Amino acid sequence: MDPLLMTPHQQVFAVLISLIVFLLIIELVRRRRVREEYSWLWLLTGAVMILLVVWQQLLLLITRVIGAVSPVTTLLLCSLLFLLAIAIHYSVIISRLTTQLKNLTQEFALLESRLSHPERR
């Protein structure tokens, strides 16, 4: 056995964590607590994590390509990158919502001002 491979112990733990995240998101979507459009990055994260843990040869390949010492580091790095992507994704969404809220608020104020001054128009 390649000494660099993850031990079964590590594998079980990693798959378990990924599965829990995956199922939690699925459940939240089912209960409509998380909208489908905001769930895909989480599901992708979970799926890729499971894939990497199960498909050890792929994990080893990536480990060599990025020059990491241990596959566990690669796994950690991957999850970190995904979290980063999710955080940036949220920044984009929040910015869009902020703009929409601003425009909506302005629209409301303008309409209300017109309603209370019916003499114009």
Next chain:
Amino acid sequence: MRPLVVIPAFNEALTIGSVLERVAALDLGLAVAVIDDGSSDATAVIARRAGTRVVRLPFNMGYGVALQTAYKFALREGYDCVVQLDGDGQHEPGDIPALLEVIERGEADLALGSRFIGGNTYWPGAARRLGMHFFGFLAFALTGVRFSDVTSGFQALNRDLLEFFATERYPADYPDADVLVMLKRAGFRIKEVPVRMYRKPGARSLHSGLRPIYYVFKMLLSISMTPLRREVIERRET
């Protein structure tokens, strides 16, 4: 020309009445709108009682959003020129005609009231002045134009500019020196006009607490973004 005087106000119940009186005392028959930025005091009530049109934001959105609301209001109600002054009594309403004149004569798209030309004015504190000099210099480096008062909120704008500002190009969180840089790059004409400004007693200005730090960061980022954005160049080409 149909000019509109707009006054963004957040909790200015103490001063808004006298500002409105002083505008009315000019006797120019100017239409006035107060943009009440979600005040929790009687700002809107006082303004309405004075017979002023009030546009009331349901919660506090910040100075820039209030101003942009004013621009959208002016466009919808068919005004073609806006003079903006603060509701805290800091700006001298007697200088409104001087700003308006620049726009009416078509000398510029933006008449920028400056407290530093003309001589009769107060000088802000050292930290504030340092910031003004710094951003004034940065604006100069990027546009080749020296502005004496980059943080002035006492301005008059023509319709072209109102339309430009009614879009997402307008940096609605802290419009300031970055707006001047953007306008210059987009080919708008800016002219500085001497105005009087007063120090507000016990002023809780836009630039207090931790905000100056955010302000400096935001302004640096916003100014450096301007040359990188295509939309400004697109406007110049049309």
